[in-house]
Amino acid sequence: xxxxxxxxxxxxxxxxxxxxxxxxxxxxxxxxxxxxxxxxxxxxxxxxxxxxxxxxxxxxxxxxxxxxxxxxxxxxxxxxxxxxxxxxxxxxxxxxxxxxxxxxxxxxxxxxxxxxxxxxxxxxxxxxxxxxxxxxxxxxxxxxxxxxxxxxxxxxxxxxxxxxxxxxxxxxxxxx
Numbered sequence: 102x103x104x105x106x107x108x109x110x111x112x113x114x115x116x117x118x119x120x121x122x123x124x125x126x127x128x129x130x131x132x133x134x135x136x137x138x139x140x141x142x143x144x145x146x147x148x149x150x151x152x153x154x155x156x157x158x159x160x161x162x163x164x165x166x167x168x169x170x171x172x173x174x175x176x177x178x179x180x181x182x183x184x185x186x187x188x189x190x191x192x193x194x195x196x197x198x199x200x201x202x203x204x205x206x207x208x209x210x211x212x213x214x215x216x217x218x219x220x221x222x223x224x225x226x227x228x229x230x231x232x233x234x235x236x237x238x239x240x241x242x243x244x245x246x247x248x249x250x251x252x253x254x255x256x257x258x259x260x261x262x263x264x265x266x267x268x269x270x271x272x273x274x275x276x277x
Contacts, residue, residue, distance in 0.1 A: 105175070159203045
């Protein structure tokens with residue numbers, strides 16, 4: 102199989118972790134990970150995957166990749182809101198492409214033991230929802246100022262935990 106990123110380079114076997122085999126490019130250090138191998142590896146783990154404590158600077162490419170096995174386009178999936186990196190998945194072959202450093206990034210984010218979740222619509226929908234909330238919060242913070250926005254957030258948090266939150270909301274709406 103050839104690297105989907107580096108023309109002319111052949112993928113070679115490489116262990117991402119003990120007993121977790123992937124096919125890696127010697128040039129870009131990306132890795133094609135069969136999710137079948139990954140699922141088997143996860144089942145064999147007695148302990149959670151160890152978190153990487155050092156900050157990882159993974160690479161990522163914006164262009165679409167072609168699956169080295171079946172030549173179909175791979176689909177990109179956002180990992181987390183804390184990073185712009187996206188994992189590539191061939192939904193036909195069930196193979197994931199990890200750019201250089203993305204396996205360590207998954208470990209840093211404590212997602213290495215949950216890789217298939219990233220490829221679900223539920224995961225992606227929740228990321229989009231959180232991203233929308235962050236945008237709205239950013240707009241209000243810019244609009245009313247950082248200090249006042251923090252006061253509003255504290256009040257909201259207090260109100261949502263209050264046993265009479267419905268009455269408080271009604272009062273605010275009726276008396277504004």
